[in-house]
Amino acid sequence: MVVLYGLIFLVVLVAFYGVGVYNRLVKLSTLVAEAWSGIDVQLKKRYNLIPNLVETVKGYASHEKETFENVTKARNQAQNATTVEGQQGAENQLNRALINLYAVAEQYPELKANENFLSLQNELSDIESDIEKSRRYYNGTTRDYNILIDSFPSNLIAGITNFKKAAYFEIDVEAERENPQVKF
Template structure:
């Protein structure tokens, strides 16, 4: 009789433990989604600022059509990315295009002194800092979530349900790990 009670107690405790692990997976999955949403908000701010920056530079450097088209194309690709991996690739392209845009801007002293350009440049710098913070938060929550999925015994619960590891949001090329820097 004592073994029966011990067995029932073990089953009940195991069930509660499994429910606890499942709830923790749900919580961390939600935090990963919320963290990605934070990155998305910052990226949208950046995307909304870029056309103003391009138009300001265009006013001074009308013959740099290819540069403007590359920035516009890269912005569009980044806005339409649907996965973390796709967003990483698109952001790499956008960063390259912005570096080229800033290189063009350096060739025009009047542009470098333009108050609107300086304001846009400052806003972009602030947004880049916010994106970095959002990226760190996302990668931290992703790390915690992935550790729980890989750890025993939570890996059993994750394997029995639909929980899958989340991708980190990283820039793969070392030179592109830095935010675009503009020196005037």
């Protein structure tokens, strides 16, 4: 009889543990989705600002048609990305296109002094900072979620309940990885 009670107690204990792990997986999965939503909001702000920036630069550098088309194309691809991996690739293209747009703007001193351009540039810089913060939060939440999925014995429950690892969101801009050139 004692063995039966011990066995029942053990089964109940394992069931409670399983429910606890499942609930933690649901919580972290929801936090990952919420964190992605935060990135999405910041990216939409950025996408809405880019046409204004392009139009301002166009007024000064109308012959740079290819640069403007590349920015617009990259923006559209980024807006239409549906997965984290797709978004990551599209954001890399958009960042390269924006770097080219800023290179064009550097050639026009009167544009660099334009109040509207400076305002748009500052706003874009603020949004980029917010995207970075959102990306850090998303990646931190994704890390916690993925650790739970990979850890034993919670990985057994994750596998049974079909929880999958989430992808990290990393934007790879080669210019950011290069050593800065300092010249005096």
